[in-house]
Every structure is written in structure tokens, then in C-alpha cells.
Amino acid sequence: MDPTSRTLRARRLLAFIALVMLVTGVTTVALVHYEMRKFAIVEADDKAKILIEHNHAIQRYYTLVLRPNLMEITKPLRTKEFFDPVWMSATYAVREIGKIFGNQFGMADYYYKESAINARSPENEADDYERAFLETLQADSQIKYKSEIRYFYGKPFAVTMRRGVSLWKPACMRCHSTPDAAPQDMVNRYGSVRSFHRNLGELLTVSSIRIPLSKAFTISNQFALRLSMILLAFLGFFSLILFWAQKLYLFDPLSKTLKKREAALKRSEEKYRDLYDNAPDMFVSVDAKTATIVECNRTLVEVSGYTKQEIIGRSIFDMYTPDSAEYARTILFPKFVKTGVISAEELKIKRKDGSNIDVSLNTSAVRDEKETFEKCLFLFKFKEGENFNHRNTLSISRIII
Numbered sequence: 001m002d003p004t005s006r007t008l009r010a011r012r013l014l015a016f017i018a019l020v021m022l023v024t025g026v027t028t029v030a031l032v033h034y035e036m037r038k039f040a041i042v043e044a045d046d047k048a049k050i051l052i053e054h055n056h057a058i059q060r061y062y063t064l065v066l067r068p069n070l071m072e073i074t075k076p077l078r079t080k081e082f083f084d085p086v087w088m089s090a091t092y093a094v095r096e097i098g099k100i101f102g103n104q105f106g107m108a109d110y111y112y113k114e115s116a117i118n119a120r121s122p123e124n125e126a127d128d129y130e131r132a133f134l135e136t137l138q139a140d141s142q143i144k145y146k147s148e149i150r151y152f153y154g155k156p157f158a159v160t161m162r163r164g165v166s167l168w169k170p171a172c173m174r175c176h177s178t179p180d181a182a183p184q185d186m187v188n189r190y191g192s193v194r195s196f197h198r199n200l201g202e203l204l205t206v207s208s209i210r211i212p213l214s215k216a217f218t219i220s221n222q223f224a225l226r227l228s229m230i231l232l233a234f235l236g237f238f239s240l241i242l243f244w245a246q247k248l249y250l251f252d253p254l255s256k257t258l259k260k261r262e263a264a265l266k267r268s269e270e271k272y273r274d275l276y277d278n279a280p281d282m283f284v285s286v287d288a289k290t291a292t293i294v295e296c297n298r299t300l301v302e303v304s305g306y307t308k309q310e311i312i313g314r315s316i317f318d319m320y321t322p323d324s325a326e327y328a329r330t331i332l333f334p335k336f337v338k339t340g341v342i343s344a345e346e347l348k349i350k351r352k353d354g355s356n357i358d359v360s361l362n363t364s365a366v367r368d369e370k371e372t373f374e375k376c377l378f379l380f381k382f383k384e385g386e387n388f389n390h391r392n393t394l395s396i397s398r399i400i401i
């Protein structure tokens, strides 16, 4: 392979390696970013589920332990119409505990709700999203959870919802069937409209919780950015090393060799040009197809009396006397086409001043790199000259023409 195309290939390879590294880097960053976000979401969902289960445990404790116990103890102290949500309503307790929890951690975005349709406390009223899931849960008893990413005031949240509380025992119906049956204190406080006329066994709520994701997302964004910087720096550094190594070990030595070769070629060209021009015999280079002269040496110019400009572009047959031209056209040319060689053929060259010179002609085919026969070298030797060297002609022809 010649050095220029080798250099080009090496450059292409370098660009290809850099591209592969860039694509790998970008893919890695995108993948890490994606996985980190996924992990943040899974983690938020796990946290959400723990908190929901914890709140459910509090509600069960209220319903199964605290309330029955206190009801028993306080029986002599209260009337039938007495009602205090502080210890008599599990939903109330969980909501109030949630407020303390949120304040304690400074979690302004903390959100937990036992969401119901027509909730007794307006604070528990389901939004459209929760309402839709509650209706789904009411229709299908197999579904328990739903997790999704939702945006509130432009911030991302992991929203998890779980099947909530049902009116599981007949005693619940005292306060959830008709206002007449409910304690007067409760009706006074909450009114006689909300959360009445329910059915026994009806699913009342969906436990809905939101965990803010902006912090986790910011961390994953920052990490992706840092990773990109590191990879970019590494890529830049590596490309520099590659570039430098190629230059040092490949391009520089190659261009040195190339220059040396060019210089050697030039020297030999000059040498053969000198030999061609100053040879004691006459050299003519002829186009094989048109028989036109494309080059000749100084000896021919001097001997023929024509200038170089006059000779180049003429047909080789015009250089002969009419007899010789006839002979060359009819006999020598077909022979040359057939065999590729003509040796020691006696011909006459016509000078500008009209006189003739007797010469002996030797020709050889000059082939290019693809072995196509394009030119031939004609050597006219003075008849009396004895210093012709055939091998010399061949080597000249290979280099000059």
C-alpha cells in the first residue's frame, strides 16, 4: 500500500476509534442516568409503601385497641351523644400524626391522605386522580397498589396509592349510615351530609402518598453531568495520546520515507533525463495509438535541424524519407504491433535542410503500471555508431516515459 493511502486509512481509523469512544461514553452516561432515576423511583416507591403500611398499622391500633379500651373506661363519664375525633377516629388521628411528621422533618412536600369520595372531613376528599383509582379498586378486588410519577407545581413526585379502609363491621355503620343514628356531637361538628348513607363492606378510601423526587433526580442529573465531564476529559486525553502516538510512530516516519523516496526518484529521473537527452544516439518517444511523437532527445534536435517544438506532435512517419516512411508504415508498423519489438532496421531520416541520414532503428514497447501498452521508445542509431546498448534503452524507457 502506498504511504499516502496508508496515512489516510490510519486517520480514518483514528476518527473511527474516537467516534466509538464517544458513542460508548454517551451511551454509558445515558444508561447510568436512566438507571439512577429508575433506582430513585423504586426507592421512593418502597419508602411510600412502608409509610402507608405504618399508617395502616396506626389506624388498626386505633380501631382495634385504643378506641375499644377507652370506650370501656370512659363509659360512665360520657353520654350516648358524646364524640371526640381525637381518640375516636382513626382517620383523624393518622391525618394529625401526618402533620406532626411532616413538620418534624421539615417536609413541606410530604403528603399522605386517606382519600374518600364524599369524605366526612373535606381534608380527605379525593382528587380526580384518586377518585378514579378508588373506583377501579371498588370494581376489582384484586388490585392493591398503583405507583406513578406525577408532577405538582412543576416538581416530580413518586405517587403510590393503596387499597384503603372499608366499613368492615356493623358497628361502623352507626356513624356512616344515617345522621339520626350518629352521636349528636359528631353531627354538630361534621354536619349531616358527608360520609353518610354508606354500605356495610364498602371500600371508603384509597391511601394516597407522595414522595418528592426532585432531590433524587437532581443528584442523578449532577452525577450524570460529572460522569460526562470525566468521560469527556478521558476521551480528549486518550485521543490526544492516540493522535500523538500516530504522529510519532506512523505519520512522521511515513512522511520521512515518502520524502526520501521522492528525492531518490527525482535524482534518478534527472540522471536518466540527462542520459536520454545527451545520449550519442537519437531517442524518440511515440504514442502507440496515434504514432505521434510525444518526446525526443537533444541529439535528434541537433541532427535533424528541427526545433523540439517542431518535432513534438508530428507523426513519426513524417520524420522519414518517403521510401522509409512507406516501408515503416507497411512493413515495420504491423510487425511491431505483432511482436512488440523492432531491431536493427535500416531507415533514412529526413533533415530540415532536405539531406538524409542513415540510421538503424530499434524500438521497444513502454508499458505503464497497468501493463497497458501506450508508448514506444524509438532509438535511432547512426549507422556507423557502435556504442548502442539495448539493455540501457529498456531501463531508460521504464523510468522516463
Ligand code: HEC
Pocket: 063, 083, 085, 088, 089, 091, 092, 095, 114, 115, 116, 118, 119, 120, 121, 124, 165, 166, 167, 168, 169, 171, 172, 173, 174, 175, 176, 183, 186, 190, 195, 204, 205
Ligand atoms: C362514632 C362515629 C364513628 C364510627 C362508629 C366510625 N366512624 Fe368512621 N368516621 C367518623 C368521623 C367523624 C370521620 C371523619 C374524621 C376526620 O377525618 O376528621 C370518619 C371518617 C372515616 C373514614 C374516612 C373517610 C370518610 O368518609 O371521611 C373512614 C375510612 C372511616 N371513617 C372508616 C370507619 C370504619 C372502618 C369504622 C368502623 C370500624 C368507622 N369508620 C366507624 C366517625 C365514625
